[in-house]
Amino acid sequence: MNKGHSVLYFMLIPGIVLVLIFNYLPMGGLVLAFQNYKPWLGIFGSDWVGMEHFRALFSREDSLQVIWNTFVIAGMKIIVGLVVPVLFAILLNEIRQMGLKRAVQTLVYLPHFMSWVILGGILLDLLSSRGLFNDVILPMFGIGPIPFLTDGDWFRFVVIASDTWKEFGFSTIVFLASLAGINPALYEAAEVDGATRFKQTLHITLPSMVPIIVVVGTLSLGSILNAGFDQIFNLYNALVYDKGDIIDTYVYRVGILSSQFSFASAVGLFKSVIGFILIVIAYRLAYKFANYRIF
């Protein structure tokens, strides 16, 4: 170790301390998941119950359905949320008029900053039986009313589509940045060889984007069990529990509404472990296929 670096290491300390205090110390609270925690007895007075809460999680008839729902919704969100911004970035990149390009870019990422509480209300008004879609748009095509929010399958569709609509503009920025970094010489060479725009996209643009796509995909894999509490909580109802109830809304109803802290911690730990495993796997894959490395 170079002596001259010691000052730099010293400057690292505040950051490390912060991470330790706020990210690592609270992990001690995970012991709640193995206890029958009662607030007035405290962590050290509550009974140990081992894996009981995990057993409860997997033995409840409805919780398996809830875990499956979470996988499906979050998985679809990740896939669609990756494909759409990539395509959009490529298309946007083809626009030659800078003003228009910037305007579109700004417009599509604005929804990212809106909260689901507001969007939930707007969607409710748009998609209800008397909403804009069922009352105005669909009749124009001769389509009867669609139970967007009261039928489980439609509900999933609405959740995934609205989430993509809200977030794709923001993800597009990352991909646009990577497009800007592609060496123009490659395109010039391709043009000389007689490649069309489509061929250029296929053989230059996409391959150059693969590393960043893999990175974004990898990072989002960690949230495979986060299907979006705010969104679903503001949109769901008892009719779509079978297809739309996710771990977080379930934990909210079970854990928070009826103060089952231990159960809620167990579910939280379960989610984190799955997320951790997936991140490790994805990191390996990213390393192998895209030569991406953090360490």
Add this chain to the structure above:
Amino acid sequence: MVQKKTRKMIATLLTIVLALSMLAACSSNNNNGNANGNGNNPANNGGEQVQETENPQSDGFVNGKFEPAVEISTFKCNNNLQYREGESIQDNVHTRWAKDELGIQIKYDWVTSGDQCANKIRLALAGNQDLPDVMVIGDYQMLGELIEAGKIMDVTEAFDKYASDQVKAIYGQDPSYWFSVSKDGAKYGIPTLNESMNNDSVLYIRQDWLDKIGMPAPTNFEELEKVMEAMIAADFNGDGKKDAPLALGLKNDLNPLATYMTDVSWVFGGFGAIPGYWNTWNDENTLEYGSIQPEVKEALAKLQEWFKKGYISQDIGLLDERKGSEQFTSEQSGIIAGPIWMYNWPIQASLMKNNPNAVVTPALIPAGPSGKVGRHGTTIPGQVIVFRKDFEHMDAFMLYLNKLYEYNNPVAGSPYENGWHEGYDYVIKDGKVSRARADFPDETPIDVSKYFIMEGVKLVDPHLSLEIRRKLYNGEKPVTPQELQWFNTATEEEKANPKANKTWQAVDVVLQQKDTSILDMYLGAPTETMVNKGEALRTLEHETFLSIIYNKAPVDDFDKFVEKWKASGGDEITAEVNEWYQSAKNK
């Protein structure tokens, strides 16, 4: 190489994490060990002794006040109060009043925002800190925890000894007032009492629409169906669509079928049971769950029929109470059930703003096919005042409570006839009492009751305001200061013709059917099985019931639900609930 390095790195990180969590565990262990030692040994509790030397015995009760002043510590879950300049939560017109008039020094140990309140109390419990002398608890589960942890006092004796005749009379009206705090013959606190029937439903109907179709207000479901049919056909809002005439909103995680606005409980009540409510449906000594009664099946079939006929909207499952009532205020629907206060808001505030010509009348709940009328009732006991186990000045607190009850419904000529404190909740202008905003200092009236230890609780006989308004509606002249205050909320026109005041009319209507209120009689903390399985059962129930109403499942699915409910924990819950019921009933 890189892989090896990574592995090493992870290993190091894990070691650090492990070491740290152990460290954390050790350090909190120490703290907790100490705290535990204190808690188990109240006699050795240092804090207690100090307090004792500061406040000698309460024997110094002279001329209606304590001398020297007795300190009562408490907390407040509202850090958003308004104060006059120089005042604060610790020192304001009410704390000074309590000290000067009663010799009671109110001290707030901590003040927090409402949403942080439960957490703060739980933290205090978890940390085994000394609790404040007096606590107002709204969460029955926490109340159960406090009782179980042995942290709070049995008040039976103190209440009998120190409560005034007035307070005793009010609390003696119904033994069920005490159910929430009763356990094994002891009373672990004093329940505060909500206004009775404040959430009971009446039916609000568009009178102008009824007049146009030439029908009277429906008295039973059959007539109601005819009215709804006619309303659909008439299309009063002229949008050319078949709007659902009955406004419902069934999005509520706790109980969508018995709620405040857009209530549907009266449809179930018309058959004889309220979903989600524990009551003695079949046997007066046994509580049973409302949702599994066969009457509910009939009501669900009726609602399914109404759904198919378009009497209720396809969106009811998506709408909560506020959104649901918009169907009524935006003139799609002509019928909605809701509490007595609903005429002011949202009906007058929204509907009359859209359409000043709209006329709405509160009407009686219509009867079901067999002539039964039922609606969900309002539980009178609400938040509970509890006391630290070693609290020594129950006499002082009871004096405070007695006086608040006395002065909240003052007799004519009482110093509190016009309100609590001049310049705060009323002012004298040109020799007359005024409550107009502009007449107050800084144009800000102060609601003194927010400074009480029991903030936001009425502290009057729960039936008082209903009785007053019924009297006024029936044309009796206001006599007592309270009656005058209610009378003065009316417009000049209504004062001349009290029958024109719709809220008073709603009160009159709700009282005409007072015997039809069905109460949720379970007032205990969630039982063990409720905590563990309650949510799964509730999910199952709401899913089944809504699917039946939406005609996505046959009505006979109800029978499967009942079987499943009983088998997956419902029977255990019923047993636990009845154990509580017996223990609460036999004081």
